[in-house]
Amino acid sequence: MFWFRKSKPARQGDVKGRVDLDSGYNVRELGGYDTPRGRTKNHRYLRSGGVIGLSRQDAEYLRSSYKVHRVLDLRGPLEVKGGDGILPTLPGVEYRNVQLYDFDLSAPTLERPDDTGGYLASNYFTMLANHAAVCDMFDFFATAPANCCVLFHCAAGMDRTGVAAMLILGLCDVRRDVVVADYAYSFGYLGEVNAAIFAGEGGARHKVREDLAARIRAISTVYDRLIETYGSVRGYLSDAGVPDDQLDAVIRHLVD
Numbered sequence: 705m706f707w708f709r710k711s712k713p714a715r716q717g718d719v720k721g722r723v724d725l726d727s728g729y730n731v732r733e734l735g736g737y738d739t740p741r742g743r744t745k746n747h748r749y750l751r752s753g754g755v756i757g758l759s760r761q762d763a764e765y766l767r768s769s770y771k772v773h774r775v776l777d778l779r780g781p782l783e784v785k786g787g788d789g790i791l792p793t794l795p796g797v798e799y800r801n802v803q804l805y806d807f808d809l810s811a812p813t814l815e816r817p818d819d820t821g822g823y824l825a826s827n828y829f830t831m832l833a834n835h836a837a838v839c840d841m842f843d844f845f846a847t848a849p850a851n852c853c854v855l856f857h858c859a860a861g862m863d864r865t866g867v868a869a870m871l872i873l874g875l876c877d878v879r880r881d882v883v884v885a886d887y888a889y890s891f892g893y894l895g896e897v898n899a900a901i902f903a904g905e906g907g908a909r910h911k912v913r914e915d916l917a918a919r920i921r922a923i924s925t926v927y928d929r930l931i932e933t934y935g936s937v938r939g940y941l942s943d944a945g946v947p948d949d950q951l952d953a954v955i956r957h958l959v960d
Contacts, residue, residue, distance in 0.1 A: 713898040714885040721889070723770070725762040729753035730861035730890055734869060734958060737878045737886070741959045744876060747771055747853045748958045749845075751869045753861035754779075756789035763791040766855065775799045776844050776856040778864040780806035791855075802840045804868070805831050808859035824863065824922035831867050832930065835944040841868060842941065846950035848957060862890045870927060874937030875951060876959050880927060887923045892916050 714737060715721055721733040730753035735746030747770055755775065758766075766772040775792045777784065780803050792799035809827055832838070841856075848854050858864035866887045873883045881901055888897045900912040900920065912920070934940040941951055 713902040714882040715889070715894060715898070723750065723766075725758070725765070727757055727759040727762045728755070729757070731855075732861075732886075732889065734872060734886070737873060737876075737882055739876045739878055739959055741876070741955070744873075744878070744958050749869075749872060750853060750855040751861055751865045752855055752857040753865075754788075754859045755791050755855070755857055756787060758789050758791055760790050763789070763794060766791060766853075767794045767797055771851060771853045772855045773797055773852045774844065774848050774854040776841060776854060776868075777801045778804040778841075778856060778858040778868060779808075783807070783859060800840075800844050802837050802844065804834060804837045804841065804858075804864045809863040810860045822922075824919070825925045828863070828867055828922065828926045829929070831864065832926070832940070832944075838871070838941070838944045839946050842871075842946045842950050842954060845872070845957070846953040850957070860890075866890060866923065867926075870923065871937055871941065872954065872958065874927070874930075875941060876955050880931075883927060884920060884923055888916065888920055891919045 721736055723731040723733065725731055730751075732751050733746050734749040734751060735744050737744045750766075750770070750772065755763075772791070773796055775788070775797060777788055777792075777799065779801070784801055784803075788799065791797060805827065809824060845854055856865060856868055869886055870883055873886060878886075885897055885901045888901065891897075892900065896916070900916060930937065930940050934943055938951055942948065
């Protein structure tokens, strides 16, 4: 069982952040979150599950209407051998593969029902220790043109994509509970996750199903350890070797 106390939800009502595509999976905005500098913008960073199955119509929609002109693929070498579908091949779309981790942690054959939180947290720390990949990832983010939307994905848009989203949102000083919620929206419905993390009138507490609670424990453990060790997400990224001008560029792209 896992508990969170009440605060303002990350997303409410129809503000779901989800991009509805017939052939897309777990495609979500990083826009719409409050920061000390203002609200994060839509059409800047999209997090997604694998895009190999996107139809040509959906791929064209992302390129033309959403201005997705950069695709960052976080999958490992064996996964990449299967290709990445239509979107990266469209005119004006730049593709980069940054192998943040070697395989899909959420594949059914790798499920750890008894210790999901600990298993995941350990592997997320391994991702964060991959400084070369983190630097390559933020170089790709930071050099995006002003009107460009960057789509980043792995296989399911949950683990590697979730860690990348945590770093972007944390860099922009999005609130901790909102960062956790953005991750958790991959594992529960909007209302369920909001109830789990922000729930209850007058500070009442809400019972959370164990598989979702394990996910929340995992990302919370990783985020809190990162802050305890480096003082901030920016502190971690600087220590990993990402230049200050690139960090500032990512913030400008999403917020300013």
